Amino acid sequence: MSNCIAGENFELGFSAVRSTLEQLEIWYRELYAENKILWDIISEIDDEAIWRKLLTTLINKYRNHSNALIIQIIRRLLENENYSVALLALNHLLRISNDEEPSETLQxxxxxxxxxxxxxxxSDVDEMDRLLITTMGWIKNSAGSKLRASVHKYLVANHAKLFQFTADTNSPDLILAYLYTLLNFECYSLMREMLEYLLYKEWPFLDxxxxxxxxxxxxxxxxYxxxxxxxLEVSKQSNHLIEQSNLPELILYKKYNAAKNRGxxxxxxxxxxxxLMTQGLIFEEHExxxxWNEIIKFQQEKIIAPAYTSEVQTNVKKTDNIWQIKNKTDHCPQCIQSKLVNIQVSVEGFTKKSPQAQKLVILELLTCERCQKIYAYDSxxxxxxxxxAPYRCRVELDPLEYPQKKAVTKPIKPVANKVIGKRITPIGSEYFKWPSTEAKESQGQTNKESNYRDESSLHRLGYRITGLNRTQRWNILVNKAIPQITLKEIAYxxxxxxxxxxxxxxxxxKFSYAIGEWEHDLKQLKAEYYKSNFTWPHY
Structure with missing residues (x-):
């Protein structure tokens, strides 16, 4: 009897639980639907003031989960192509991240x-440029945040694409935004690479x-x-500004260089x-x-240089001979028994043009107290x-730690008889029509497919407009591309x-330079390799 009652009570209890779960599921569906409707309405709002209030409220209310919440909001906004508001949310993300260590999800x-x-x-080119410049500004500002490491990693890994993409726009503001981003992240070699390309290749269009x-x-x-x-040598139209402009930064450049040259x-x-430095308004303070580091040093030569030099000579050892050793080395390679110790040293930085030191830094390296040599690990x-940086100093490999390898003489192979002539690409026996380059300018949103997002086989082989002249590109096409991929794929x-x-x-x-160079290469390929009236042989 008691078993029957217990069974009935269990059934009743189970039914009640099931009924509760069903009710909860109904409420969840209703709430989810209402939230979706609410989100769809909110995501259509372009008023940035409303979004600022909303984001601030959400961050304050859900502070423990604010990063994840903002990331989700940014993802939704990007899906709806509400880019301006997504950038606003991205700025909030930067402020949040400065208060806490960035999570792996965030990185x-x-x-x-x-x-x-x-x-x-x-479709709006001006708006697209504004969004790209603002995004680049966010990347630049992240250099001073706890997101610096993850953004720096992205920047270095994608520099080739960003370099090409930015340079091809021929937009001075966007190019400058990227250069200042590299400056803030201290990517001086990448910065130099881009400036060299701009000055040698793109400058007539920018000038x-x-x-x-x-x-x-x-x-x-x-x-810098x-x-x-x-x-100044390649600027044919804009260098007159140095003489005619009333801009403090240009007057400063002229006055400082004249004073420096006359001592x-x-x-x-x-x-x-x-x-003039005080009047300048176009640079941020950290820029x-x-x-203007060189100008500041120029001023200090009169104001504080004597006392500073005396202090350096008295307390800190100056060196211009630094030897690199392997990381596990803890004894002097020369003296063997003498253990290396830490020491503060001063090192001067130079430029290729001038033998006079342009910068002096003090940091901790290693020394042998017996032979007094200065050493540094790779780190x-x-x-x-x-x-x-951006100046240079010399560090040489220690000859005992890094002995020179003896040259190995390889036997000379006999040269086989070859038929010298044009390279023939193994494209198969089918005929293909030479591709057209004609395209009408789009009035609406353009095709999302682009070289920036999808890398072609040709690009993987090193072919690109940015950073290469016509001879270099032709060598890549002839010696790398044609032996490996079909002429049809290259041309298309x-x-x-x-x-x-x-x-x-x-x-x-906007892309006149890149288009002109591509059309030149295509024309040369057609003249040298394309024949429409015969079957290509296999090799």
Whole structure:
């Protein structure tokens, strides 16, 4: 009897639980549907003031999960192509991350968000440029946050794509935004690589459209890397601004270089220079510290140099002979028994042009107290290079730690008889029609497919417009591409790139240099390799 009652009670209890779960499921579906409707309504709002209030409220209310929440919001906004508000949320993410250590989820999400933001294509070219410049500004500002490491990793890994993408736009503001990003992350070699390409290849197109503030930015960036002489040499239309402009930053450049060349650092000259530095408004404060480091040093030569030099000579050992040793080495390679100890040393940085030191840094390296030689592990050497950048110092491999390898003489192989002639690409026996490069400019949203997001076989072999001249590209096409991929694929890939750029709003003007170079290569390929009236042989 008791068993029957217990069974009935169990059934009743189970039914009640099941009924409760069903009710909870109904409520969840209703709430989810209502939230979706609410989200769809909110995501259509373009009022940034409303979004600022909403984001601040959400962050304050869900502080323990704010990163995950903002990432989810950014993802939804990007799906709805609400890019301006996504950037607003991204700025909130930067502020949150400064208060706490970034989670692994956040570090993984950042590259995906940046990839999406830098791949946007909308019909309004001016708005697209604004969004790209703002995104680049966010990347630059992240250099001073706890997200620096993950963003730096993304920047270095994607530099080739970002370099090509940015340079191809011929937009001075976007190019400057990327250069300042590299400056903030101390990527000086990447910065130099891009400036060299711009000055040797793209400058005629940029020179014709530069405003005086943009020219001043380029002038001081190249001056920082000792490339300003090259800039002034290739600037046919904008270098007159140095003589005619009233912009403090351009007057400062002219006055400082004149004083430096004459060795003139009297009180009046220094006061004029300080006044111009104070009047300058186009640089942020931390940018002034970097870009005008040489000017500050020039001033200090009169104001504080004697006391500083005396202190360095008295307390810190100065060296210009540094030897690199292997990381596990803890004894002097020369003296063997003498253990290496830490020491503060001063090292001077130089440029190729001038034997006079341009920068002095003090840091901790290793020394042998017996022979007094100064040593550095690879990690210490890299730290030294970062500290002394953009100038240079010499670190040599210790000959005992890194003995020179003896040259191995290889036997000379007999040269086989070859038939010398044009290379023939193994494209198979079928005929193909040479691709067209004609494309109408799109009036609406352009095709999402682009070289920035999808890498072609041709690009993987090293073929690109950015950083290569016509001879270098032709060598890649003849010696790498044609032996490995079909002529048809090569021609259609290049033609696709041309059509893609031409179809974008304003693309004919915006990408004129890249389009012209691609069409030159395509024309040369057709003249040298394409025959439409015979079957290609296999080799």
């Amino acid at each position: 993984l999400a950042i590259p995906l968000i940046l990839e999406h933001m830098l791949s946007i294509e909308i 014709a459209k530069l405003q005086e503030e943009q020219f001043a930015h380029f002038l001081w960036l190249t001056s 890397l000792s490339m300003d002489d090259l800039l 003139q650092n009297d009180d009046k000259t220094l006061n004029d220079i300080v006044a 002034k510290v970097k870009l 210490l050497k890299q730290e030294l290079y970062r500290a002394i 890939t290049i033609a696709h790139n041309i059509r893609l750029r031409k179809a974008q709003p304003g693309g004919q003007t």
